[in-house]
Amino acid sequence: MALNLYLAFFKITLRMKKLYTSRISGMGSYVPENVVTNEDLSKMMDTNDEWIQERTGIKERRWVKPGSGETTSTMGVKAAKIAIERAGISKDDIDFIIFATLSPDYYFPGPGVQVQQELDIKTVGALDVRNQCSGFIYALSVADQFIKTGMYKNILVIGSELHSHGLDKTTRGRGVTVIFGDGAGAAVLSRSEDDGKGLLSTHLHSQGKYAEELSLIAPGMGKRWVNDILADNDPNDESYFPYMNGQFVFKNAVVRFSEVIMEGLMTNGLKKEDINMLIPHQANLRISQFVQKKFGLSDDQVFNNIMKYGNTTAASVPIALTEAWEQGKIKEGDLVVLAAFGSGFTWGSVIIRW
CATH class of the missing domain: 3.40.47.10 (Thiolase/Chalcone synthase)
Structure with a gap:
């Protein structure tokens, strides 16, 4: 009681x-x-x-x-x-x-x-x-x-x-x-204290069984540490360079991008037609174009700058967000969607009323 x-x-x-x-x-x-x-x-x-x-x-x-x-x-x-x-x-x-x-x-x-x-x-x-x-x-x-x-x-x-x-x-x-x-x-x-603007919701996911499809294995405590690398002195050892199963990552990315964007919209009672600006993680222009086509968005509704900077991983979304705002592509009251997918696999989205 x-x-x-x-x-x-x-x-x-x-x-x-x-x-x-x-x-x-x-x-x-x-x-x-x-x-x-x-x-x-x-x-x-x-x-x-x-x-x-x-x-x-x-x-x-x-x-x-x-x-x-x-x-x-x-x-x-x-x-x-x-x-x-x-x-x-x-x-x-x-x-x-x-x-x-x-x-x-x-x-x-x-x-x-x-x-x-x-x-x-x-x-x-x-x-x-x-x-x-x-x-x-x-x-x-x-x-x-x-x-x-x-x-x-x-x-x-x-x-x-x-x-x-x-x-x-x-x-x-x-x-x-x-x-x-x-x-x-x-x-x-x-x-x-303005409930109508700001970050409306965030959505995070992971799928660790594909961790090694996009990874950098060494140096790491689990497999190869610095002492092992130095002892072997093997010029053909690729474990300390990034590895990516490109096609596999691409296929998973386009699915998860779409899922997590829709999750964010539905949580807030919104539709894809409500999106004013989508800023995806700049992983690959082909991924962004695939998502853009699936959501029926125009070129003015999706911001890409991977052409100039490549993939800057954790920096890509804030760099793109900053540039979109500086160029006047984001205005007060706009619905802005941020989304990313990458190593882990981990992915997520942020829904913002600007």
């Missing part, structure tokens, strides 16, 4: 507790100055512009120049500074940091604490998200929950990647290497 009364009181308390809405108050992006074209890649490996564009839609990407001093965290900081300024707040207003990446400066600690140090933010919490291509979507979802409950007011969310230093730049690795680029994007998620 006492337990039942306690549970009833707890449920009433939850209903009475005010839930806030989170909104994106500022965005920023940064990409290295060094442009690497398909023609440049053809001088490193057996490939050409036609082959790359036909399979991926990519014309060029940005790669950090070796010795430049640029890292995943420094690029993230540059994007973050822009986002904070555009949010109309100062670094001292940031309550929490979430950093999504698969390419941290160190194996540990993660880059979240490096951002806290570099921006001289007070000793707030810093969380690192390792969900690869869907990392920024997962990070936004986590930030959204913190803000909804009233725990934090302004959360800095970053997606940043430095792929180029870890790619196999020979013909052996061309299937992966031609796809990836470097860059960073950031957003400030802020508390709002």
